[in-house]
Amino acid sequence: MDTSAASRTHLQALEDESIFIMREVAAEFERPCLLFSGGKDSIVMLRLAEKAFRPGKFPFPLMHIDTGHNFPEVVAFRDYRAAQLGERLIVRSVEDSIKAGRIVERPGQDNSRNRMQIPTLLDALAEFRFDAVFGGARRDEEKARAKERIYSFRDGHGQWDPKNQRPELWNLYNGRIHAGENIRIFPISNWTELDIWQYIATENLEIPSIYYAHKRPIVIRHGLVLPISDLLPAEPGETVEERTVRFRTVGDATCTACVESPAATPWEVIEETAVTRITERGATRVDDKVSEASMEDRKRAGYF
Amino acid sequence: MDLLRFSTAGSVDDGKSTLIGRLLFDSKGVFEDQLEAAERSTVNRSAGPIDLSLLTDGLRAEREQGITIDVAYRYFATPKRKFIIADTPGHEQYTRNMATGASTADLAIILIDARYGALVQSRRHTIIASLLKIPQIVIAVNKMDLVGFSHERFLEIQRDFQPFVDQMGFSGVQWIPLSALNGDNVVTRSDVAPWYKGPSLLEHLETVEIHQADLGDDFRFPVQFVIRPNLDFRGFAGLLAGGTLKVGDEVLALPAGTRSRVKQIHTHDANLPEATAPRCVTVLLEDEIDVSRGDMLVHPQRLPWVRRTFDAQLVWMDGTPLDLTRPYLIKHTTRTVRVKIAELLYRIDTNTLAHLPAQTQQLNEISRVRISAAQALYLDSYAQNRTTGSFILIDPLTNATVAAGMVTADQPVDETATRSNRIDRATREAHNGHRGQAIVLDGSDRAAQSQFARSLEARLFHRGAQVIVVDDSAVEGADVLAVVQLLLDAGTLVIVDLPASDTTARLALQRSVAERDLAEVSIAPDVATTEAATAQTVLWLADRGVFGTYTVRGPGADI
Numbered sequence: 001m002d003t004s005a006a007s008r009t010h011l012q013a014l015e016d017e018s019i020f021i022m023r024e025v026a027a028e029f030e031r032p033c034l035l036f037s038g039g040k041d042s043i044v045m046l047r048l049a050e051k052a053f054r055p056g057k058f059p060f061p062l063m064h065i066d067t068g069h070n071f072p073e074v075v076a077f078r079d080y081r082a083a084q085l086g087e088r089l090i091v092r093s094v095e096d097s098i099k100a101g102r103i104v105e106r107p108g109q110d111n112s113r114n115r116m117q118i119p120t121l122l123d124a125l126a127e128f129r130f131d132a133v134f135g136g137a138r139r140d141e142e143k144a145r146a147k148e149r150i151y152s153f154r155d156g157h158g159q160w161d162p163k164n165q166r167p168e169l170w171n172l173y174n175g176r177i178h179a180g181e182n183i184r185i186f187p188i189s190n191w192t193e194l195d196i197w198q199y200i201a202t203e204n205l206e207i208p209s210i211y212y213a214h215k216r217p218i219v220i221r222h223g224l225v226l227p228i229s230d231l232l233p234a235e236p237g238e239t240v241e242e243r244t245v246r247f248r249t250v251g252d253a254t255c256t257a258c259v260e261s262p263a264a265t266p267w268e269v270i271e272e273t274a275v276t277r278i279t280e281r282g283a284t285r286v287d288d289k290v291s292e293a294s295m296e297d298r299k300r301a302g303y304f
Numbered sequence: 305m306d307l308l309r310f311s312t313a314g315s316v317d318d319g320k321s322t323l324i325g326r327l328l329f330d331s332k333g334v335f336e337d338q339l340e341a342a343e344r345s346t347v348n349r350s351a352g353p354i355d356l357s358l359l360t361d362g363l364r365a366e367r368e369q370g371i372t373i374d375v376a377y378r379y380f381a382t383p384k385r386k387f388i389i390a391d392t393p394g395h396e397q398y399t400r401n402m403a404t405g406a407s408t409a410d411l412a413i414i415l416i417d418a419r420y421g422a423l424v425q426s427r428r429h430t431i432i433a434s435l436l437k438i439p440q441i442v443i444a445v446n447k448m449d450l451v452g453f454s455h456e457r458f459l460e461i462q463r464d465f466q467p468f469v470d471q472m473g474f475s476g477v478q479w480i481p482l483s484a485l486n487g488d489n490v491v492t493r494s495d496v497a498p499w500y501k502g503p504s505l506l507e508h509l510e511t512v513e514i515h516q517a518d519l520g521d522d523f524r525f526p527v528q529f530v531i532r533p534n535l536d537f538r539g540f541a542g543l544l545a546g547g548t549l550k551v552g553d554e555v556l557a558l559p560a561g562t563r564s565r566v567k568q569i570h571t572h573d574a575n576l577p578e579a580t581a582p583r584c585v586t587v588l589l590e591d592e593i594d595v596s597r598g599d600m601l602v603h604p605q606r607l608p609w610v611r612r613t614f615d616a617q618l619v620w621m622d623g624t625p626l627d628l629t630r631p632y633l634i635k636h637t638t639r640t641v642r643v644k645i646a647e648l649l650y651r652i653d654t655n656t657l658a659h660l661p662a663q664t665q666q667l668n669e670i671s672r673v674r675i676s677a678a679q680a681l682y683l684d685s686y687a688q689n690r691t692t693g694s695f696i697l698i699d700p701l702t703n704a705t706v707a708a709g710m711v712t713a714d715q716p717v718d719e720t721a722t723r724s725n726r727i728d729r730a731t732r733e734a735h736n737g738h739r740g741q742a743i744v745l746d747g748s749d750r751a752a753q754s755q756f757a758r759s760l761e762a763r764l765f766h767r768g769a770q771v772i773v774v775d776d777s778a779v780e781g782a783d784v785l786a787v788v789q790l791l792l793d794a795g796t797l798v799i800v801d802l803p804a805s806d807t808t809a810r811l812a813l814q815r816s817v818a819e820r821d822l823a824e825v826s827i828a829p830d831v832a833t834t835e836a837a838t839a840q841t842v843l844w845l846a847d848r849g850v851f852g853t854y855t856v857r858g859p860g861a862d863i
Contacts, residue, residue, distance in 0.1 A: 010307035010386040019584040023529040051572040056533040169407040176703040
């Protein structure tokens, strides 16, 4: 990034805010961890952690809650990036939780593991006694997120109480908790999708290939462009076509749609994002359409 | 592209949510799917055409009650600027949310309904914006369509409200007549009010000057985190909270009082020759001095207040009222210490600014209090620096954030205040690299004693100490005590060489100088071998801890 004293861009301001938050957490909590999925927001988080703590090591491990429904390119990238940084990566999987009988798969069509990963996450927090967990959520993603604090307090059951959030003034974050409680930390709360792409471009960040244009078999379902795979087969009567697409988010492969796009570089994605008329989640998340308050419900239950 | 953070306060009745919805909608900050969801909700609730306020009211309880109950953050960008809106409810019971939104804002939009003019609520929003030192305000006279865009009506509202606004000390005030519902003067200038020659709301937001002045010129660096990966790198990471720092600058570390120079201003991207607030940097110093989280680096000539007792304005944010008998925790920059509210001076009426007597402080009330902290804090007034002048209070039992505070510009006079205005003894001693110490010589042979005094002085001096001989040729009798005390305050080693007969001065010294500051050295009559005697005396002084607690710099390092 431009480091001259005179110019201070909006990215610089956002970056400083995020670095400040990460250092504050590292200083005030005993056992933080950073959720790293291999997705673009968490890739930005790792760069911010480098900026906050290098030449030192990160004062926390990375952790991924593997739903078992991930895109293989993203999982491969996750391992590659963690090794490249020389930082410790913990993986805990929903699959294991199902085998251990901690989770029962829901019958019917909804095989999304967004909700199913909650017990695995809460178990992992208990296993490592993590008291602060960095997540890459942004407030521009969804209406319930727009009101969530940067330090999002969770009770002993991992639950969020939106009506009883701690006030957050200036950059004075209250990180005090009782034993068993934890705080979810969102250092990139104030970033938008466009900011993320601009940062990826200016920082030359590597991201998984599926974020850029590639050919893939898809079907059009409820107006969404769905990638067809073993996890997400075509339904009877649907026509599978090969199209040039890219992903805007790389969540659960059973419920993450892609968008038709020829954008092959971050700058081309920025051009598209700057004129796009649909939010990231609206275009690509099947599970958020369920009800107007579906995100709020998941968050109350312990979701990020 | 730069970043403007602004806050809005108001309710559905003011058309605030509609105004933001309009701003997002017309500047293309709203996406089709959000609009679709708003349309669906409108249909659910049969509220006519698209209700733009549904774009911003996020939580289910708010949608059900039709009010905004928390701070929501909204984002949009134009080719000129990126904007972050802190959208807050306007009713009196949400003062704390307004204060939260205002705490990070560069600008506040005050909404006035053209039909009613400035109401109690408008005044409260303006007062809160002023208390939180938002530099710029926009007074948006909304619903102008309902008064036929009357210039007369606009002027009338202005005449009524402007004198009040003038008392608030904003650096910029912009009046804009608009209609959020129809979009007049929101994004583009409308021709329905040809008498209005100013910018549209968005044009103003895109061009208004963003003040960084609220962080002041004085260098302030609260140490946040120490980065020490190996023996060659010991960096103090933090956010520059004020002023500018250059490589080579002399800095003073609080509370230790030790000084050093800036060796390097590190960032992961590059080492910087200088950095200006607000900026995250890692500072490396020339010397290994003891600095940790919660300490503050400052320029030695531009010290903050170092105080344990200070006055502040407090916004109470918790359902449980202030308890004057209980301890709280204060988080101020990166420092958290125990405090008590020593005195509740008065409550501030947020509608009139009047001072009211108060026994306690309830949720949403603003008052002025006197705080007494267990350890000194390094403070500036909030008017001078929004970071070093602000703090939160935390209940140590519930861990709730119970109050937000702003350090006032006028402070009570007390002993800690006078200390802070000058360089104190500890600071001087740290600078000198040794404690202040009176070394009183006691010998039967006056000539030998004087020779020893000069010899000891020279030895200490050449090892980098601040040292002087005080003898009866300079001062006499009771004056000796005053001079010695002054020199001790300067952190000096004072060698007192008086004749054995001068018992007045000796007794005065023994009575009034603290034991740890007074070293008595007996001089044997045959002290011809001064070399060995002085060396021994220096070792003895070292054993007393005169040099031990400090990082000694320069040639004195081996004493």
